Amino acid sequence: VPAADRLLQIGEAAAIAGLSLRTVRYYEEMGLVAPSARSEGGFRLYSESDIDRLLVVKRMKPLGLSLEEMAHLLDLLERSERPELAPAERDALGAKLEEYSARADERIERLERDLAEARTLRLRMSELLGRCRPTPAAEKVRA
Amino acid sequence: VPAADRLLQIGEAAAIAGLSLRTVRYYEEMGLVAPSARSEGGFRLYSESDIDRLLVVKRMKPLGLSLEEMAHLLDLLERSERPELAPAERDALGAKLEEYSARADERIERLERDLAEARTLRLRMSELLGRCRPTPAAEKVRA
DNA sequence: CTTACCATTACGACGCGTAAAAGTAA
DNA sequence: ATTACTTTTACGCGTCGTAATGGTAA
Secondary structure (H helix, E strand, C coil), X not given: CCCCCCCEEXXXXXXXXXXXXXXXXXXXXXXXXXXXXXXXXXXXXXXXXXXXXXXXXXXXXXXXXXXXXXHHHHHHHHHHHCCCCCHHHHHHHHHHHHHHHHHHHXXXXXXXXXXXXXXXXXXXXXXXXXXXXXXXXXXXXXX | CCCCCCCEXXXXXXXXXXXXXXXXXXXXXXXXXXXXXXXXXXXXXXXXXXXXXXXXXXXXHHHCCCHHHHHHHHHHHHHHHCCCCCHHHHXXXXXXXXXXXXXXXXXXXXXXXXXXXXXXXXXXXXXHHHHHCCCCHHHHHHC
């Protein structure tokens, strides 16, 4: 149905990426993702690969990086996916990538701890709820 | 060694709770945890139970609530732990607790998704690293 | 007196939400 | 002409970090 090079304006692009308009514009301002074209009247026009980039950014968010760092990492990922790399550049890329990998590891441990803590608290709340409502069945009926 | 009612000033209290001084003061400003005493010269003095409260707040953080909501929930938890409750108040407490439990559930799901996403990305980074550094052993030696 | 600790006040950063006023697309 | 979409600009918010300036504890 749609030509592969169809250009979308910000509303559709944001909806596809699951981001708000404000967020998409802010990412552009911060140098993360820029639309590859503008209409005559100044409307942002996003290509498919622009939208891919938006999606990648969204999936990166759980890493807990700043937008500046995400821009940097995005650049690293793109460059390290190109097959032919000069050995010098390859080493430099590798070094940076190791840094971000270490950051990612820390983040993952943090998320694991937070998850465990949240589950523990959730259990405590269930216990207290049990004391407050010995007959939770009545709730279900009302609902 | 220490009397049970020993009062600590903010530095030690914050260190024990694993929070910054700024954060402890801000929590007080927001009505979360206030020191139960002040020295003659105006230094904040924290009792053991004050510090317990700081610790509870810190453990609550993974729930992703606002400080205002945490203050509210803290109040709920304290009140619902007291054994004797009038039935009317018990119902009210239960209702609020259910709200926060639902919030906690959403948060837990969010954390699970974020964790999965972070792990996926971490794997991609490992793959790229493999391409950049076919001999990662050399790194270990240097370290 | 000195040194380590603490007080308050205030400005800044980050990642957006949200509104205002106006232009563009179809 | 209307309606839905978009533009830029700008202020606000929550949770602190980070001075700056000065008082307190021992």
